[in-house]
């Protein structure tokens with residue numbers, strides 16, 4: 001393991017964590033934006049158009065590979081940091097008041113990340129593995145009013161199961177806490193801490209952490225309750 | 230003499246490799262004007278009279294400037310108050326009948342020597358790896374005031390230099406990370422012109438030593454800043470992150 005520089009050292013691990021974290025945040029913006037097209041309530045036509053574009057455009061498909069690599073790096077790096085951090089205190093305190101000096105979610109990034117990962121496995125199975133890699137998945141759903149492949153109908157089908165809706169809402173809840181600490185933390189890791197901007201970063205971070213997971217969670221709920229058709 | 234009665238639960242460990250345990254000690258006649266260390270002195274006085282082994286704990290200046298006194302008191306480094314060391318903690322912060330846990334700093338990088346005394350040599354080795362400026366001292370010293378330094382910069386450097394190396398940041402951190410200490414030591418030089426020539430080497434070498442000592446990584450949790458007796462700011466950690474990034478990219 002390197003002892004200085006941009007790989008392997010404690011600080012390097014955090015730079016990569018922050019960069020991949022911010023990259024995942026930008027992905028969430030695109031993902032949430034496109035999925036929100038279901039709220040046009042047009043039987044999924046607008047949504048299906050965008051989904052088709054995302055599924056076929058060469059640049060987007062290339063970015064998908066970069067996205068997977070970024071996610072894997074974030075997960076592996078995060079788990080390595082977590083393991084090292086646990087090992088750094090072999091004997092714990094008999095009595096400690098952690099809440100007196102820090103927030104529980106700041107201390108629980110590893111657990112929150114793992115919950116997100118478990119959710120992602122379920123989520124990728126539902127919408128990525130089945131549509132891209134299992135032939136015939138889309139056939140029962142036919143086409144939409146505009147004659148496009150009907151991903152919207154698959155979504156409606158998946159979210160007709162209340163258990164799955166609950167799993168998705170919990171996944172979004174974990175993401176909320178992960179981002180509430182992670183957004184600001186990423187700036188600090190990269191050395192971006194300045195009195196003039198800290199307030200804005202904190203505000204933006206809290207707003208993002210609330211709005212994006214809430215938007216995501218509203219989709220399965222809205223579909224289950226039949227608010228979007 | 231005061232009249233507080235307390236129950237202390239103190240970590241006792243006979244030596245570095247001995248097995249330790251929390252042991253209960255009732256203490257009486259404690260005045261609220263005593264410092265926490267004076268209260269321990271009362272306990273030790275009693276233990277010695279009874280022919281028992283006194284509780285080993287670190288202390289030196291007893292006025293909040295040396296950093297020797299440590300102790301994880303009632304679940305927090307240096308006890309319940311902010312911006313103080315244990316020698317500055319007074320018994321008026323506690324109530325008659327309280328049960329108070331007293332533990333050593335817990336970190337794999339701070340091995341226990343005895344009872345509440347830990348070896349903070351890791352900090353010395355980090356400091357030796359780069360926490361200095363190399364100046365020629367054989368007769369041609371430069372007058373300190375010959376180099377003008379803007380007041381805001383010198384204030385920030387002094388704020389960072391206020392770190393007393395107590396280790397409360399490591400003790401408080403869920404990751405047992407030494408980032409606040411290293412950041413303070415890197416910053417106090419990085420902010421001054423005298424420190425710039427060696428800034429790259431300093432950041433790289435001190436972080437390398439920090440990693441070698443086995444401290445955890447910084448998750449920006451912020452417990453260190455809250456528990457630091459000298460109010461060292463997290464801004465310093467951001468500065469270390471910048472210094473290290475710049476040094477890693479630019480170093481030949």
Ligand code: HEM
Nearest residue numbers: 018021024025078081109110113114117182185186189448
């Ligand atoms: C879309 C999903 C995710 C996003 C947007 C995201 C974002 C972030 C951000 C911005 C940070 C802060 C980086 C820093 O402190 O510099 C972070 C930290 C972290 N993430 Fe994620 N993350 C995601 C998924 C995951 C997953 C699946 C894991 C699985 C293990 C994970 C584990 C961690 C850990 C352990 C940290 C804390 C690292 C540390 O400071 O020690 N994250 N994440």
Ligand code: SF4
Nearest residue numbers: 392393395396398457
């Ligand atoms: S940064 Fe604060 S808590 Fe850490 S060693 Fe220095 S004075 Fe003590």
Ligand code: FES
Nearest residue numbers: 289291296298316
């Ligand atoms: S004994 Fe010196 S700081 Fe407490």
